[in-house]
Amino acid sequence: MGLMDGLSNWLRQIIAVILLASLIDLILPNRTMQRYVRLVAGLFILMTLATPILQWMKGDFTSKLTASLDVVEHSPQRASQQLAMIEEEGAKLRNKHNDQAAQLVSAKLEAAIRSEVEQSEQRGVRKVDIKLERGKDDSLQVAKVVILLEPESARSSSSSVSSSHKEVEPIAEVDIHIEVEQWPKDQETSTGPTSESASESTLEQQSDQAVIADADQEPEKQIDRETRLRVSALIASRFGIATNIVEVKVPAVDVEK
Amino acid sequence: MDILQIVGIGFLATVLILIIREQKPMFAYLLAVFVGVAIFLAFVGKIDDVISVLDELADRSGIPTVYLKTMLKIIGIAYVAEFGAQIVKDAGLESIASKIEFAGKMLILVMAVPIISVIVETVLNLLPT
Numbered sequence: 001m002g003l004m005d006g007l008s009n010w011l012r013q014i015i016a017v018i019l020l021a022s023l024i025d026l027i028l029p030n031r032t033m034q035r036y037v038r039l040v041a042g043l044f045i046l047m048t049l050a051t052p053i054l055q056w057m058k059g060d061f062t063s064k065l066t067a068s069l070d071v072v073e074h075s076p077q078r079a080s081q082q083l084a085m086i087e088e089e090g091a092k093l094r095n096k097h098n099d100q101a102a103q104l105v106s107a108k109l110e111a112a113i114r115s116e117v118e119q120s121e122q123r124g125v126r127k128v129d130i131k132l133e134r135g136k137d138d139s140l141q142v143a144k145v146v147i148l149l150e151p152e153s154a155r156s157s158s159s160s161v162s163s164s165h166k167e168v169e170p171i172a173e174v175d176i177h178i179e180v181e182q183w184p185k186d187q188e189t190s191t192g193p194t195s196e197s198a199s200e201s202t203l204e205q206q207s208d209q210a211v212i213a214d215a216d217q218e219p220e221k222q223i224d225r226e227t228r229l230r231v232s233a234l235i236a237s238r239f240g241i242a243t244n245i246v247e248v249k250v251p252a253v254d255v256e257k
Numbered sequence: 258m259d260i261l262q263i264v265g266i267g268f269l270a271t272v273l274i275l276i277i278r279e280q281k282p283m284f285a286y287l288l289a290v291f292v293g294v295a296i297f298l299a300f301v302g303k304i305d306d307v308i309s310v311l312d313e314l315a316d317r318s319g320i321p322t323v324y325l326k327t328m329l330k331i332i333g334i335a336y337v338a339e340f341g342a343q344i345v346k347d348a349g350l351e352s353i354a355s356k357i358e359f360a361g362k363m364l365i366l367v368m369a370v371p372i373i374s375v376i377v378e379t380v381l382n383l384l385p386t
Contacts, residue, residue: 009319016318020311024328027307032358033335036365040331043372044324050379057382066323068371 010052017048102140106130109142113235117147120234121227124150145246147231224250263296289347297340327368334364 021041028034047054110128117125126148133143228248236243270292278285308329315325338361342354 012318013320016314016320017324019314020320020325020328023307023311024332027304027332028335030339033339033361033365036362036369037331037335040365040369040372041328043369043376044328046376047372048320048324050376053383054375054379057379062321062323065371065375066321068374069323069327069368072367072371
């Protein structure tokens with residue numbers, strides 16, 4: 001029974017395909033295409049004739065044929081190249097997008113750091129430079145922060161010996177003031193030794209000033225260092241940026257001039 | 258539409274084109290194209306009946322639908338290529354018409370490639386190694 005069924009099926013298929021081929025041959029518009037279409041139709045007939053052998057040889061060949069025909073239909077020429085081009089384009093756009101995002105982030109961070117430092121240090125910030133780096137998983141990381149502080153004009157007077165300049169500044173001035181004011185008063189009333197002491201005092205004052213001028217250089221650096229540490233610590237605590245990538249620059253103050 | 262109407266339209270168009278061709282060859286060509294497209298479009302729908310018959314035949318005989326699909330595609334390619342080539346030929350540009358036909362032939366052959374590959378594989382498998 002099974003054999004007869006298969007045989008009748010096979011014969012039916014052959015007849016149908018031959019009919020199909022002849023109909024298609026009729027439908028065809030002209031001679032030029034006829035040879036090519038006949039080739040394909042003949043191949044189909046051949047395949048139908050060989051169906052039992054094909055099935056015996058390699059099982060389900062129809063699905064394979066369907067798949068390969070689909071591949072032929074659905075892959076237009078240079079599809080892979082076009083795909084690559086589109087992907088490249090997409091990557092470019094994505095990079096642009098990321099760059100814009102990075103710029104925005106750095107601008108915001110810059111503004112935040114600037115306002116924060118200005119508030120805590122009570123001095124102007126000339127420039128904040130933020131360098132961003134792309135990590136392995138395309139995430140942005142802060143690579144370097146450079147803060148350039150405004151030179152402190154108020155501190156350029158001679159009183160900058162004190163570390164916390166605000167408090168000690170007036171005291172130092174007052175000290176010097178009193179000394180200078182007192183001596184001439186005594187000089188008017190007394191004679192001789194007082195003049196000597198006056199000259200001595202002026203000498204002392206001069207040396208004092210020299211010491212101050214000398215000392216001016218060293219503590220300046222120290223203060224700068226302290227400021228740097230303070231600012232970087234502030235940024236580390238506020239923004240979670242490691243202190244070793246924060247660089248605070250304090251421009252040299254022209255103390256003498 | 259009947260065959261008489263179509264033939265009438267064809268005659269009318271031919272006479273008109275013959276008259277116009279003396280004065281304005283361009284319009285003669287445009288008229289020819291238009292009439293050709295109109296007739297083609299009017300009767301391309303009729304192919305639906307033929308295709309449905311073929312479909313039924315394929316369905317009842319149990320041949321794989323891929324065969325029918327591929328053959329119909331081949332017919333479509335042949336028709337469209339032929340149509341375009343004829344229009345271009347009317348304008349007197351034989352070379353371009355032949356290029357269009359060439360493209361159609363290539364597409365038909367590309368359709369045949371998977372079938373050929375399957376047959377060749379089978380034949381190679383049949384041969385004792």
